[in-house]
Amino acid sequence: MPSTHIIPTLDDVAKAAGVSTATVSRCLNTSEKVSERSRLKVMKAVEMLGYTPNFGARAMAAKRTFTIGAIIPTMENAIFARGLQAFQETLYANGYTLLVSSTAYRPDVEAEQIKALIARGADGLLLIGYERDHSIYKYLERRGVPTLIAWAFAQDSALPTIGFDNRASMRALCDKVLDMGHKKIGFISGIIAGNDRASERLQGVKEGMRARGLDPNDMPVCESTYEIENGANAFETIMQGAYTPTVVMCGNDVLAVGAMQRAHEMGLKVPQDVSITGFDDIELARIVSPQLTTVHVPHREMGSRAAEELTRMVEHVSTGVSCQLDSSLRLRGSLRVLD
Amino acid sequence: MPSTHIIPTLDDVAKAAGVSTATVSRCLNTSEKVSERSRLKVMKAVEMLGYTPNFGARAMAAKRTFTIGAIIPTMENAIFARGLQAFQETLYANGYTLLVSSTAYRPDVEAEQIKALIARGADGLLLIGYERDHSIYKYLERRGVPTLIAWAFAQDSALPTIGFDNRASMRALCDKVLDMGHKKIGFISGIIAGNDRASERLQGVKEGMRARGLDPNDMPVCESTYEIENGANAFETIMQGAYTPTVVMCGNDVLAVGAMQRAHEMGLKVPQDVSITGFDDIELARIVSPQLTTVHVPHREMGSRAAEELTRMVEHVSTGVSCQLDSSLRLRGSLRVLD
Structure with a gap:
């Protein structure tokens, strides 16, 4: 066992399992190419050491981290809650983890969080609305991180939008x-x-x-x-x-x-x-x-459609297709006909 | 300019700035040791290339990613919203970005998200409540990632708790x-x-x-x-x-x-x-x-105290001090004295 404050590496796992680092790597990424016996030894060592493939190694091997970032204006007030919940459920069903950060409606905070999520290895991003500084769009284009916009539909947006008018x-x-x-x-x-x-x-x-x-x-x-x-x-x-x-x-x-x-x-x-x-x-x-x-x-529909499309973009099945959803009126007691 | 789909590296920045990679690294991590002229050249190249220090390089240099993960049971219903908002505001004031994920109250999902956030380089974690499988606590101990529990206070918890009874x-x-x-x-x-x-x-x-x-x-x-x-x-x-x-x-x-x-x-x-x-x-x-x-x-107080203490733990100023907060009754119209 390593001491509690040393993060175990691929090497440590290989040594503990008595196999080569290449075998460990194959086992973690394309386990069908590894014998069942090796796989079990490696998995036991992984569990014992508490090894987690780090961003670099895993991203290099799988070209993906299976993490999606969503940056929303606020977590308060439940404005984004239902749509985000559906977004997360659909991502989860597709094998992706969602990480959310919120900006308190501050464009400077959003810009920082976009960079932080990309640095943490996000495979794709969900942003709310299309209005932001041009330099952000240039940055996203340079980094080549699939990004989708929701909560608004805009025909002429640089990025695909899934939302309503x-x-x-x-x-x-x-x-x-x-x-x-x-x-x-x-x-x-x-x-x-x-x-x-x-x-x-x-x-x-x-x-x-x-x-x-x-x-x-x-x-x-x-x-x-x-x-x-x-x-x-x-x-x-x-x-x-x-x-x-x-x-x-x-x-x-x-x-x-x-x-x-x-x-x-x-x-x-x-x-x-x-x-x-x-x-x-x-x-x-x-x-x-x-x-x-x-x-x-239609918050739930918007969230799950956004998750489906963003997954397709991350997996290079789609370059991003926009979709306009319909809203509808709910006439209730707070509005009356004027006499 | 690199092509849009190639992620710029430290080397690319060094070449574009006309300095050594060591200078770029010093500049990004301990900028006081670099001349103002070099710093400006490097920063211009960083901006032009859209360079973001990747997890590996930055973690090695700074030993921190300045990212805190919070794993909460749900983003719906605003139960956690106010406390989490205060947690984020205090973290942000201390220079940390918050990434949140939610579990829909599923222990298996929580376990996955703990591993995912650690793999993404979280410096510290906030968890809700103390009841979870013992193997999770063992895992956190092995990885040595500072973790704090909130929304519950427990005298005998293995991890520090900031919350109420x-x-x-x-x-x-x-x-x-x-x-x-x-x-x-x-x-x-x-x-x-x-x-x-x-x-x-x-x-x-x-x-x-x-x-x-x-x-x-x-x-x-x-x-x-x-x-x-x-x-x-x-x-x-x-x-x-x-x-x-x-x-x-x-x-x-x-x-x-x-x-x-x-x-x-x-x-x-x-x-x-x-x-x-x-x-x-x-x-x-x-x-x-x-x-x-x-x-x-006291959701706001709980969130901001948790952020302060977790920051101290991440910065090795504290090993984690628990804190019990008081709750209080709000007697309003929905409860009456029985005749």
Whole structure:
């Protein structure tokens, strides 16, 4: 046995098993070419020594580490949770381990994490949304690491995208809101800088207003990080302004739940006094009372399709095919027809 | 420029910068020993080539990868989200990147992920809870990778623990429930096999009952995975049994929110017809109506203390010091005094 602080090497395994290092290597990578007797000796030595093939040796032999990296904006609030869970389950079924890191929506942190995951030997990467500095795309191209974008679909993206059209999805909800007689909309948006999903959703509402002859410049817009408390504060700011909307549309469900809470605290009834809408259809949307009208996004389908396609890219079966998924409206109690 | 699919090496950087590979290595690892002129040349070449020190080279030079791995049971439901966010923020402030993987509460998946993270060069690991196969602890000891346990405190654990006493915390809530006149308790538990947090919480309730002369064997216990829908089903099962409890205590807030939803659907008023309690005090607890009585766990403090201590362990400043944190009760509308 080696001392506890020395990491066992391929040599140590070969010595302990009484075979050559080439046999150990073949055994770990292409075990069908090794006799059963050698294989058992090697596996016993591997287990006894606690040997793990290191990145260099294993990557050289298999050309893969069977590790996929996902870099998401946040692990809080469950916005990415369901899609990521499906992504992981599908990867796992295909023999890959998922490592996740989160950026707190900071582009500089994302850039560091991309480099760290590639340095740790990630076979492929999943990124959220397409808006990032050009130098990152150049870097990914130079390193030749298969990378897929999800949570947004963009026809002209440099990398394959598997997601939905954030603008058209929010436009569909806005059309519905206008159909129901609302003319005065307030909007609580996520932070737009560096977040294509947030900016596309806001554009969707503006498009919808213009199409009905309404001026989007009249609409109060409050930007907020995706936290319940901040959504609540943004709602209060909008409702205390000179322009009182009959509906407050929100960039996601987390903001909308904050808006509903603050409405309640301010003595405003939802939807009698003010309607509120969200985006995402996470579990929260059905827990609040009244339930939240929102845009349903096929998170699980998006996650598992992204995993399938990224696996194909890593295994050189595909160079990356984009796929647009449909969203749909969920009309619930928080939105009412205006009298 | 190299072709896009060839990964640049230290040699490539040295050639592009017109310096020796030793200079490049010194520059990347101990830049104070290199002239400013050489440093700038090297950094320009690194940037141009998209060079990332690979695991082997960098680990050899720095003896660290500045990567910490955390393996958590699930990314869904935000049970671990707030603590993990604080863990990551503190690590990041100390110059470390966090990589997270999740196990879906499967011990076999956890074992694989521990090996994968060590193979990817993790300097240290965070694990949740202390209950796992002895061979994992032996493996971690052999590999000499600093490992810390959080979300549970255990005096006699082989590894340092930073967390709270799950049994005593639930016992305190149970005592309160009994003080309020309840004698018939139903319990919805997480899956107990392999989950020390779940089993300790159930034991806390049983202890509390015994201390008042009540027989814990009378208590209906329903085990459920931590999902809202499953909590709802477990609640219905318990309420339709022959023994009708006046309070249903739940192993966490996610189960409790499911119980509240199903109570509502069954036409039962909370807390008039049945009281419901949770554990964790995640955001959900204050979003439901009535708000949920629960045990508040200092998730943020636990996450940041775990990051501080694990950093000290990785940097050989500490061999790992355990720390017990206090939980506290949050008495809200879902629990009432029995007439």
